Amino acid sequence: MKIKKEKSYSLIAPGHTACVGCGMIVALTMAVNTLGDKTIVCGATGCSEVTTTKYPASVFRVPYIHSLFENPAPVATGVLAMLKRKKQDDVNVVVHGGDGFFFDIGLALNSGAWTRGDNILYICYDNEAYMNTGAQSSGSTPIGSYTMTTPATSFSTGNLLHKKDLPAIALAHGLPYVATATVGDLSDFREKVKKAAAIKGPRYIQVYSTCAPGWNVEACNAIKVAKLAQETGLYPVFEYVNGRLSSVMKVPNETPRVERFLELQGRFRHLGNNEEGKKIIKRMQKQADENIERFGLR
Numbered sequence: 001m002k003i004k005k006e007k008s009y010s011l012i013a014p015g016h017t018a019c020v021g022c023g024m025i026v027a028l029t030m031a032v033n034t035l036g037d038k039t040i041v042c043g044a045t046g047c048s049e050v051t052t053t054k055y056p057a058s059v060f061r062v063p064y065i066h067s068l069f070e071n072p073a074p075v076a077t078g079v080l081a082m083l084k085r086k087k088q089d090d091v092n093v094v095v096h097g098g099d100g101f102f103f104d105i106g107l108a109l110n111s112g113a114w115t116r117g118d119n120i121l122y123i124c125y126d127n128e129a130y131m132n133t134g135a136q137s138s139g140s141t142p143i144g145s146y147t148m149t150t151p152a153t154s155f156s157t158g159n160l161l162h163k164k165d166l167p168a169i170a171l172a173h174g175l176p177y178v179a180t181a182t183v184g185d186l187s188d189f190r191e192k193v194k195k196a197a198a199i200k201g202p203r204y205i206q207v208y209s210t211c212a213p214g215w216n217v218e219a220c221n222a223i224k225v226a227k228l229a230q231e232t233g234l235y236p237v238f239e240y241v242n243g244r245l246s247s248v249m250k251v252p253n254e255t256p257r258v259e260r261f262l263e264l265q266g267r268f269r270h271l272g273n274n275e276e277g278k279k280i281i282k283r284m285q286k287q288a289d290e291n292i293e294r295f296g297l298r
């Protein structure tokens, strides 16, 4: 893979079709450019695929392999076998995709690859629903959120299910590196990608990625919302190395209440309308406070 580099050269070419205010495309671009041209990406179905590989073009200036939704991890295992045969051990093999892939549809086959200990970096662009198909709820959708399958009506308050703790599931597989990040702090995400790239074995990074249309957020607030997710404690940002919590991003001393985060997003707007919704806001605040306690975010 010989690529001519100019000063401002990006391994993600212009021409993607992601929305204005898309967190995923920013994180994806940052990740691939941080990893460099010796990278092979095995991508899942979803916005990270559909917006980047509009037939017959691709924005990836590194090899990119798309397969059936469930399959990127076993495909990556095959890529590793090919690299081994070619005696090439300097290539980053990446599996990436959305939360629908990581939390639900790809979980079984990712679990298999995690158990085998395959040397793969996994990056989840967590926008908390199946966004490419129009915002249906996934195992990552937070409580209270409006989605197409968890609507808010006069008798319902959006999603009532708990967001899966996927970093904990990854840790239960004994992964040597598990981290969360948000598009509200891209330099933190970049450092985590760099750090993960230097570690052998399965590594998992989950990056909280605003979806402007899916969350009903103004594009100009996309980064602010991601920052508030971290600052309220609702989306704890941490890093585990060899199973131990090794660093966290602290919340500010004047920790914002969850309402500040919720009010910028149409997906939560209904919660203020009735008593049930208000109870959910209280639960979210409790969850944020518990995260602050659990991860020592003060």
Ligand SMILES: Cc1ncc(C[n+]2csc(CCOP(=O)(O)OP(=O)(O)O)c2C)c(N)n1
Pocket (backbone or CB within 6 Å): 024, 045, 046, 047, 048, 069, 070, 097, 098, 099, 100, 101, 102, 105, 125, 127, 129, 130, 131, 132, 133, 138
């Ligand atoms: C097995 C399978 N189930 C469902 C679909 C339809 N589908 C295509 S993209 C998509 C949404 C993907 O959601 P996610 O993984 O969260 O990525 P996002 O688009 O939100 O970035 C779905 C459900 C599919 N292509 N294959």
Ligand SMILES: [Mg+2]
Pocket (backbone or CB within 6 Å): 098, 099, 100, 125, 126, 127, 128, 129, 130, 131, 132
């Ligand atoms: Mg998603």
